[in-house]
Amino acid sequence: MDSNGDTGLNSKKTEVPPPPQYGFFGHPLGLSTLFFTELWERFSYYGMRAILLYYMYDQVSHGGLGINQSTAIALMSAYGALVYMSSIVGGWVADRLLGSRRSIFYGGVLIMCGHIVLSIPGGVTALFISMALIVLGTGMLKPNISTVVGDLYAKDDLRRDAGFSIYYMGINIGAFIAPYIVGTFGQKVNYHLGFSFAAIGMALGLAVYMFSGRRTLPAVSLSPKNPLTSEERSRVLFQVGGGILFAVILIAVLELTGLLGIKSIVNIITILSLVIPIIYFAVMLSSKKTTAVERSRLRAYIFLFIASIFFWIIDEQGSTVLAAYADHRTDLEIFGFSIPSSWFQSLNPIFTVILSPTFALIWMKLGRRQPNTPRKFAYGLVFAGLSFLILTIPAIVSHSGKVNPFWLVASYFLVIVGAMCLSPVGLSATTKLAPTAFSAQLMSLWMISDSTAQGISAQVVHFYSTNTEAAYFGIVGGVVIVLGIVMYLFAPQIHHYMRGID
Template structure:
């Protein structure tokens, strides 16, 4: 049954122009922007929430547990689009799939906002994975269909769309991260859901602007012009239908792969592996069997193709292997690198650096939002008359964005730094035999224990005054009392407002210590601010916006390097980013849980990582479309998503070893692993360049 909206006569997609492109492209731009806002906003705070102490709203998980769940989540969001794209292609159409996916993701974010209950958090993650499967592949498919007869404009359209992706990521990390860290995790998760809802409503009420593009496919419309052109190019090729053995191997790979991906965090977090039979753990065997079945079906299919197609698909397999390595390292951003920013980086800006950071932060926040708002006004002029509800929805979302940004800037400008004294007890550390422990220099080791409000002093206790700096938008005077708490038992104290204090008391079981410490203001310092740990994640989007035009010109010039050279350069730049972190970590003691490394190393890391991404990520899908016939693109895109999913899962698994490697070796060793492996593979890609060029048969 069709609604009245669906019976309306849509105007020609190319009739209305915004910045030289149809207004409908910008409907997709803003829809994708809000979806990326929600995804990256939630991703920015997920690991921090999981490792945050229970009394402060987190789950107080070990880092390995948090990163295991993070890896499974980020891997599955790249697997479900394979199924979602298939269902949209064959049954529901792209438009309906986008709406369904957006609704499911909105419900997922709403569920995660109820983070006090484990069930709702897991349900929310599951809904996000499912919803992303419907949304992610199909909104880009609408662009492809709309520009089918305008291939000369397609590159520009995808460039604009890609800017929407980065704008959404930038705003989501900035605002969800700030709210989650500064106010409460549920506010960050909830904000992600609000803007996902705005994106869905805007798309739904403006969907007629796309005409028939993305509606339920008919048999006559199943084959695109690109598919027909590809058939002409490869007219001598024989079709390669899936045999029973192919389907069986795919089924084995899918089932075993999913079991392993989901079982991994379950076994680590809940110590309840479904792959444990008696004393034998079959986790590794399951993963290897799934991988073997996947590689075998690839081999069996590739050898049945003609030589030219076979060679090109072998080249794609090489690129896929490099892609797995790239994303394994790159996706440390939301995991181990965020932990490094939180616990090992000096995020306090004081004096002149306070002023520099505030000005820079205001500029990099306000200027992009101002530009996007200008684009929004141009879109209003073209579409408000025909789609008022969609435009009003979009307008409300931007009013909310501006309100949040102004509130955030005002909060930072009014934050004050207070030096407060609190009392601790110094006790001699004893071994199991009751003898004092001695360090390498021969000095007796001392343990510093904060005196909490329920601490019972003994006659022999030696009380010492310690200082802590608290940065908050609160008004205190010298001599005022405040309550603070060590959030991670590592000396990281935060101020407790009344609501947080009450939550901690409610969460503390009878007989246990609340951990609340009484402190007294001794000095007020001006011009200090603490950068949120999630703030560093916005650098990726910022650098992409800055450097993407330069790389685009490079790729269009006579000096455009080959695919293998781009991959090699991208992997080497990625390794250089981790080299900066490895060098910056040289002063961190073995096994240390906290440190104060300069922020310059994280900034350099994100700069090199982004440059590497620009070399590799945007060109990857382009090569698939060029190297294989249209009838095989869907399958190869599926392989590509699987490669990225494997990389994301390995990112969580390897990132979860940060504590073990740091304790046994050092933080520098941990980052050196991510330096040497991609750099070596990058050099290998460059060495293999002649072979890969030969396999690609002239495709550049």
């Protein structure tokens, strides 16, 4: 850190040319910095998630924590909800206090510390301390690094969607590598050794960010876009203090009444994941800082937000329900070699790495003729639903025993086809539809859609078991497909509210 406390992010050293630039595969050079920073951050996060569920429900004698499997799956979903929920705090801190780039740095430090704690045998206590650090760190880093990607482009730059697709590919290269390193060492040697590799991954990401970012990232991302006024500071301090006091009292009451258990914590997280986005949309829509055009775009964004929730409900179960499915229902003997069940976590990112450049090229080639954003979302929902419907076939044909792993491969492939139509497009749409005063916070709200999805999943996953597989996959998949069809039919109306944004 420099003596002035700016962690090497001094704006005098960070004057880079305004867009357009063409230093990284036809995109601004800063995209390469963010690409590799996020690659290593996702390596650390998805490496940890590849083995965390198994660590929680594995027997204590095998190095696990011995938590009931159903409870562990629900806790994983609630943890994921908190990770993305915290992006609201990270977005606010960036918009009002630190700016996006400084928030990214401090978030990375917290994440690294969280993985270090998890790499030390400390039982359930260490698990929850690690979760708290990673939740706060990801909230600081994740929405803001995506916002800086948007800052690299002008709003009318046709490279924008393709740039987010390239960035999205970097995310998934890290997620692809992680299970083979963290997963193998975690399941074959020791869980804590696996978690230590996750900590190393985040350290590498911080190194790339610090040494490369000074030269390549825009100075505009250093400053908060809607800084607190002196009058607002005292009010915010009072509100934060009141929130902390309320949380302490709530925890104390739950402890005294004997209700402070994993189930009650999961329920609280689910409620928060539903209430927070409603409050946030209400605040932005009613704010005097939001113009009439921005208000119309926010109304359109609500429909995109709801669609993304249903997509993530399916996608995020790849590391919960489908992880357990891989561990217990899938034949892990392939060509005479027994593979770790955590390796299936690499299917999602490897398909993304393969398909990202393909879809980036498609959008670039189509140019103005490509489907509008609501139509892309509709396609994403349909493919996500199909990824669950296909798993009803082995559930019916082979009700008990091990199933062919290629059913799981096909499921992951279909959901990623859907992701190509929705996830990078959603990131891009968020930066384009965001009100000026809430740019980082709307990116946080995009992350909250994942949080809400996992908060809902924390309640839904209890219905999954070997005996309910066919009904579970069929109902969840069918509902999402129906919503995709509805989204397609109403796409023209939604696009109208976007006011000139494609």
